[in-house]
Amino acid sequence: MLGFVKRSCGMLKRVSCIKAVYIAFVRSILEYCLIVWSPYYVTHSVRLEKVQNKPLRFLAYKLGVNVDSIDYSLIRVMVNIKPLNLRRQAAEQIFLFKLLNGEVHASELLHSLNFLAPIKRTSSKKLFYINMHRTNYAMFTPIDKICSDANGLNINMFSVPFSKFRRELEHKLYG
Numbered sequence: 001m002l003g004f005v006k007r008s009c010g011m012l013k014r015v016s017c018i019k020a021v022y023i024a025f026v027r028s029i030l031e032y033c034l035i036v037w038s039p040y041y042v043t044h045s046v047r048l049e050k051v052q053n054k055p056l057r058f059l060a061y062k063l064g065v066n067v068d069s070i071d072y073s074l075i076r077v078m079v080n081i082k083p084l085n086l087r088r089q090a091a092e093q094i095f096l097f098k099l100l101n102g103e104v105h106a107s108e109l110l111h112s113l114n115f116l117a118p119i120k121r122t123s124s125k126k127l128f129y130i131n132m133h134r135t136n137y138a139m140f141t142p143i144d145k146i147c148s149d150a151n152g153l154n155i156n157m158f159s160v161p162f163s164k165f166r167r168e169l170e171h172k173l174y175g
Contacts, residue, residue, distance in 0.1 A: 006058055015062055019079055022055045027084075034088050035095050040140035045085050052084055086173045092146045097157050097165050112143050126151040 005025055009018045030048060039045050056075045061067050063078065076083065098104045100113075114129040128147035133139040150157070153172050155165065 005055060009058075013062070015059055015079060018055075018059060018062060019081070022059075026055060027052070030084060031087065031091070035092055035142055035146070038088050038092065038142065038145065040136070040145060048084050052081070056081065082174060089149055090169055090173055092142075093150060093153065093155070093169055094166070096146050096150055097162065100157050101162075109143060113147065125154050127157070 005018075005021055009021055012018055030051060039048065053072050056072050056079070057067055057070060059079050060070055060075045063075075065075065065078075075081075095104065099106060099109060114131065116124075116126050116129040118124070128151055130144055130148050130151070133144075138144075153169070155168050155172060157165065160168075
């Protein structure tokens with residue numbers, strides 16, 4: 001797909017057009033069913049990010065930026081493309097929000113959530129109890145990973161409209 005994007009967009013001058021083709025053909029594949037297959041090892045995330053960096057390099061060339069010593073975070077800011085790992089985390093939290101608020105009807109998933117109900121008053125604001133696992137495979141099952149990330153973000157998922165939740169999530173993830 002990356003070769004197709006480069007070949008078909010080689011004569012285009014507008015970066016916004018190239019970005020639209022990249023989002024439609026490449027990023028849509030990278031993000032398909034990401035809640036199920038989201039990588040939990042850093043090496044896998046880095047490899048996926050390298051796939052996104054190839055079109056960013058092409059966009060930098062089109063913008064006239066020196067591609068020999070390129071800073072991909074600078075190019076991401078210039079063309080407004082978020083890192084894949086943050087987009088995955090945002091999608092997972094949006095899924096959890098919709099699951100908790102009845103917009104996704106999956107009773108088995110809802111049943112597998114372990115809410116943390118402390119016996120006494122604590123300063124912890126964690127919403128979910130994460131079970132201890134003996135293997136990384138079990139520790140990073142999609143639902144446990146999503147709940148663990150939600151504990152770290154500490155965002156209200158109840159009694160708020162989706163638009164407010166999304167704004168707060170983007171603020172926490174993207175700064």
